[in-house]
Amino acid sequence: MAGQSAADGGPANAEAERPFETMSFEEALAELEAIVQKLERGQLDLEASIAAYERGTRLRRHCEEKLRQAQLRVEKLALDAAGEMKLEPFAPTE
Template identity: 40%
Template sequence: MKKSFEESLKELEEIVRQLEKGELSLDESIEMFQKGMVLSKDLSKMLDDMEKKVSILIEDEDGNIREENFVRTGDDKGGL
């Protein structure tokens, strides 16, 4: 079963906490780092997929509402 975005993010945050503590062996650290990289890639894909689904409802001058695709503006640092 595929994890939700929130579950994956929580797991990635826990991996970061464990790595930051510095209490893991080198082998454990490498394993956790690899797992974190996979989670990071999966989370990035989930965000990209969600962004493609987002649409904006816009009202024109005549009061008609139309749906448009979401267009991201700004830089790639999370700005919209």
């Protein structure tokens, strides 16, 4: 597969080596989506597939943690007993 150097360990490997801890949610999600596409298309050999799966798992956890942190920061406006506006933590309905 000469035309797929990124999938065979070419330039994309430099991206894969980037520490996910420094990535924004959007960056981590974009890389995770790219990994999923490569795995679904069978573009990687067995060892590269295992490494990509492991990295994808770490990226998924990183994204989940970023979302959890964002949820803790979200606040909503509410009326208190006196009719005054106040901020309170957002509690999602599940």
